[in-house]
Amino acid sequence: MSISSLNAISPIDGRYRNKVEKLSPYFSEEALIKYRVQVEIEYFIALCEAKLPQLADVDPKVFSxxxxxxxxxxxxxxxxxxxxERVTNHDVKAVEYFIKEQFDKLNLSTHKEFIHFGLTSQDINNTAIPLSIKDAMNDVYVPEYFELLKKLKALAEEWSSVPMLARTHGQPASPTRLGKEIQVFVTRLEEQFNLLNDIPSAAKFGGATGNFNAHKVAYPDMDWKTFGTNFVQEKLGLQHSFPTTQIEHYDHMAALFDALKRINTIIIDLDRDIWTYVSMDYFKQKIKKGEVGSSAMPHKVNPIDFENSEGNLGIANAIFEHLAAKLPISRLQRDLTDSTVLRNVGVPFGHTLIGFKSTLKGLNKLLLNVAKFEEDLEKNWAVVAEAIQTILRREGYPNPYEALKGLTRTNEAINQDTISNFIDTLEVSDSIKKELKAISPSNYTGI
Structure with a gap:
């Protein structure tokens, strides 16, 4: 049975395939094999360029x-x-044999034993996988991240002057501006992305236990540490981890996953806030002809994009969390647990991509319900009590907090007239009363 979107077990290869297919060239089985081939080929070329005597007759023209x-x-x-691999039962050895076949075609048969020379499988895996992650980050993740960030920046600017009743502990609080609240998420995302940029893409390369044992015994006079560093950093564009055991210690990779998790967490926080604003009727949603919001209630337009994003980012974070916690731990010089979990590295990226796209889709459907913003502000004149008591403090008025507390902590409605009448009872100058009466929930929004 061939795999299709209907019989795939994972939804990222099924229902959501069209949203994540850009990750396939980096995280599929075929992609991993290709990256392994790339590392093996570049390693052979590096050995030739290192002037090993047995490779002196290799014409550089064959490198292309x-x-x-x-x-x-x-x-x-x-x-x-x-x-x-079905014969060898070893995936990296299968790559080596495949390349040896290509060497026969290129008249390099006499040099076939310098393919994978002195290496262990993890020299290939621990360079191929970080390289694939780095490429996926640059080619797919970063553009998707910036597309979402761009939208949030545009909304922060568009809504910069929209006054909004804030809610702390779910209760009416000092007013804010909608654009500022969006800007909070913009700034948080930017700061975490800056931290993300500081994390190196590290790779292990040093033989069976990380010491270049086989290399040194074959060519004792060669500086293999320098060779390995130059190969990893100059040829592959990664950071050489040294010393290591048989495997990369994954500390930097864990830091990357933790950083990606924090970015996802910020977006989950955004998803929940926007979802709540929709439930408060602060936003309407654009209606697409033919779409159904509820199978039972015809009137409903549900905020499903933000729910979809939250769910997918939660799954992504659960896997990122496991990868970050598991990978840096390996028994003695190496156990195999890192290998099997790393085969899932594309999964959290897939769910992250779905989350980004869903949040962006939801944001693009939002319609500002200005009347509801204004209504909530008008219904909550009590929030200007903070402003009044602060100015009274400035003027040395006795016990202003207590005076406003007595006025506002009541079940009776507080409106503009209530506040104005209270101000009239204050023993302050007319200019101060005028200053106080100029304050409203709509203009008491800070900076």
Missing amino acids: DLRSVYTSFSSEDAKAIKDI
């Missing part, structure tokens, strides 16, 4: 043909490697 093995890598190539 070698690189085409991975730049022109096809699904058929991936299938061929999987066929080899």
Whole structure:
């Protein structure tokens, strides 16, 4: 049975495939195989450039043909490697044998034993996977992040002068502005993204237990540490972790996942706030002809995009959390638990992408209900009590907090007249009374 969107087990490969397919070139099985081939090819070229005597006769002109093995890598190539793996029962060894076949085609048969020379599988995995994550971050994640951030910035600007009743502990509080509340999320996201940018994409490269044992015993006079660092950093564009055990220690990768989780958490916070504003009727939602909000209630237009985002980002964070907690822990010089969990690394990226797209879709459907903002402010004149008592404090008026507390902590409605009449009872100058009466819930919004 061939895999389709209807029989896939995971929704990111099924229902949501069209939202995450841009991640396939980085996190699919075929992608991992391609990245492994890339590392193996570049490693062989680096050995040639290091002037190993046995590779002195390799013509540099063949390097472009070698690189085409991975730049022109096809699904058929991936299938061929999987066929080899059915015999070897080892995925990285299958890649090595596949490349040896390509060497035969390029008249490099005498140099085949320098493919994977001195390496262990993790030298390939722990460079291929960080490289794929780095590329996915730059090519897919970052553009999606900035698209969402751009929308939030635009809304913060568009709504910068819209006064809004704030609610702390769910209760009416000092008024704010809608644009400012959106700007809070913009700033939080930007600050976390800056931290994200400081995290290096690290890779391990150093043989079976990280010490270049096989390399040194074969070529004792060569500086293999410098070679490894140059290869990882100059050829692959990653940071060389050294010393390590057989595997990368994953501390930087864990930091990356923690940073991605924090960004997702901020967006979940945004999703819940917007969802609540919709429930308060602060926002209407654009209606698309033919769409159904509820199977039973025809009138409903549900904030499903924000709910979808929250759910997917929650799943992403659960997996990021496990990866960040699990990967840095390995028994002694190596156990296999990192390998199996890393095969899921694309899953949280997929759910994150779905979350980003859903939040953006929801934001694009919002319609500002200005009348509701104004209505809530008008119904809550009690919130200007803070302003009045603060000015009275400035003027040295006795016990202003207590005076306003007595006025406002009541079940009776407080309106503009109530406040105005109270101000008239105050023993302050007419100019102060005028200043106090100029304050309203709509203009008491701070900076």
